[in-house]
Structure formats: structure tokens, C-alpha cells
Amino acid sequence: MPSIPARRRNPFTATVGKTPPVLAGRDAFLRDFDSAIWDGPGSHERISIVTGPRGVGKTVLLNEFESVARAHAWHVISETTTAGFNDRIRDRAYRLLQDISEKPKRRITGATGPLNLGITTEATSTFSPTPSLRSVLDELFEQQSALDARLGQEPVGLLITLDELHYAHMDEIVEFGTTIQHLVREDHEIAVAMAGIPGAVKPLLAADEGRNPVTFLRRANRIETGMVPVGEVRDALEQTTAQVGVSWSNEALDAAADATGGYPFMIQLVGQHAFRNLSGDTIDVDAVKNGIADARRKLGQLVHEPSLADLSEVDRTFLTAMSVDDGPSRMSDIARRMGVDSQYAGNYRKRLIDAEMIRPTAHGYVDYELPYMREYLRSHPATEAMEQFSFWPE
């Protein structure tokens, strides 16, 4: 049989939610979170909200926070904000409660007797057969701190992560927030890290002041995950392939780092596709150039398309109207291309800034937030919207 040349495994992780081999540009957030765990109840970063566009690394940051918490021997419950998430958190907490009640009995000889296994449901038990999230968490903290005291150890806390935060689940988020606020007030060892795209999170933060039941969200530490400086991208690309003994020519590394625009998903995509064109132990500039085209196509499928799907038709028309320009677009040009007045265009400008799809640049100009959005829209214009406004071509 002919011998098959050994192939190195591609080290890049161009998959949503998957922690990359080398995390670029997030040290400060991790240090802050770590300090908050050390500092004890009441430290601000213990309740954090991560926002940013798709593919910027929100889920990965939550995963990293979970690792920090585990390094402190904390419990971790990881959930997504879909219907019923409070019940799922409660069930997970209930299992943790059972775990801590069982394990120490086996580990410790001469302990002062078994822990109280039954769950105190207090007033609710009379009316409902299932305990509430709040009563399970109260019980968990009570038993854990009794255990910590018995073992003479640092307090073991609980981190809850909640991904894909969305205002559509306002009621459950309110319920969750009320429970967390109660635990924080009682000085329990709790931390919560939540994440969502700006368009889904901002309406939660903007709820009416007087009646706003999600105060805890507004007081939370805001982490705006953004683009990673290109120098750090360069280091991350180099370190990632070094793990499998592959290096880059200088020119190749510069070209690859540049092509990512500092956008985390693109770090993985460019890296992955450049790596596929590897010759021997090195990635050269041609490997990168060919890889970039593939990476961009993938980015379109995985990020641009779903991001645009979150928006209204007029939002998409606005963005398509911008794609005529090679750089930042002038608001008056956008309004003219859409055939609308400046106030109308201004409303959509604001919406799109809130959704972090565009950002203001020089006075009267806006530019795309996501790298390669312009190229994507040029090849996939928002056709239904264009029929309505017929600005294309000028």
C-alpha cells in the first residue's frame, strides 16, 4: 500500500461557541472577572452582561468565565435564554444540592452526621409540589456555606451563565433577575454572566425606569466585546499553528492578520483556510491569499446572512444602499439612494447603530461594523427592498 503522508490536524476552531486554541485580546475581561470572584459578594463584575455582534466571541467569553469560576472550585450552571430556562437552572441547582449532600458523607470520616437532604420549600410547598428557583438556590447556598464552615475552606460559590439573552423572554428574565437580586442582597457567593447581541439586549436595558423590574441588568457590568487589535491577532495566529509545529512567513502572517479586521470569527476562518493550503511546515502568502477568499465566503454564510435576517427590510435596504461606496457612506447619499428624507434615514441610522450593524465615523458619515459586510451586500443585495426603493443602480 502506498504510504499516506502524515497530515497535521487543523488547529483552528471556526465553529460558533467553540473556545479557540488561543484566545486573543480578552485578558483584561478575564482578570476583572477573576478579581471579582476573589473580592467577594458585592463586587461589580460578579454580575456582567456581554454584548457585541455575532461572531465576536461572546459565548467563548462566557466559557472562559466558567473556567475561571471552576479554577476557584465554584459550581457552574450554563444555560441559554430559551423558554423554561428558570426551571432548567432550578433543576441543575437541585442536582448540585444533591451532589454536595452526598459526596462529603463518603469523603469525611467522623463528620457530624449527614446533611439535611430534604429541601426546604417553605411557604411555596403548601401550594406547589415543585420548589421555586429561589428556594432551591437559597437551600444550595445554605448547605454549601455550612459545608465550607465544616471543612474550614474558602466559600464555594455558584456562577450562572445565560447565553443568547433576548427581550422576547422578558418575563422569565425578570423572574430570574428578581431571584438573583435577592441572593446578592443576602451576600451570597453568586456570580452571573449573561450575553446577547445588542439588538436583543438593549430593549431589556431600556425598559421604563419607574417600573423597570430588570434593574439588575442595568446595574450590571457591561462588557462590550469588540474587535481585537491586529497585533494581538497576529500573535494568536502564530501561536495557534505553533502548537502543531507550523509557522508562517512574515508576509503571510501580516496578510492574514490584516484580512481578519480583528474580528474573532474571522481569526479562526482565515487561519483555518490558510492552514488548508499549507506547504510543508509553513504557510506562505499564496496560501493566505487563497484562504481569504474561502474564509470570506464562509463568513457570509455563518455571520452576514443571519445578522441581516435579524433586521427589518428597511434596515437591510439602508445597509445595501451603503454598499455603493468604497469607504464610509455619507448620510445624505444614503437617503438619496433610498429615495427618503433625511429624518427617515436618520431613524434607521439610529436603529442600526443600536444594533451595532453600523457606527458613526466622521460627521455625517457611517460605516459597517462587521468586516466584509460591504462585499457581502454587493454580491447579495437586499433585493426585495431594492424593488421598493429602486435606488440601484444610481
Ligand SMILES: Nc1ncnc2c1ncn2[C@@H]1O[C@H](COP(=O)(O)OP(=O)(O)O)[C@@H](O)[C@H]1O
Ligand atoms: N478572543 C478570541 N480569539 C480568537 N478566536 C475567537 C475569540 N473569541 C471567539 N473566537 C472564535 O470566533 C468564533 C465565534 O465565537 P462565539 O463565541 O461563538 O461568538 P458569539 O457568541 O459572539 O457569536 C468561534 O469560532 C471562536 O472560536
Ligand SMILES: [Mg+2]
Ligand atoms: Mg454565541
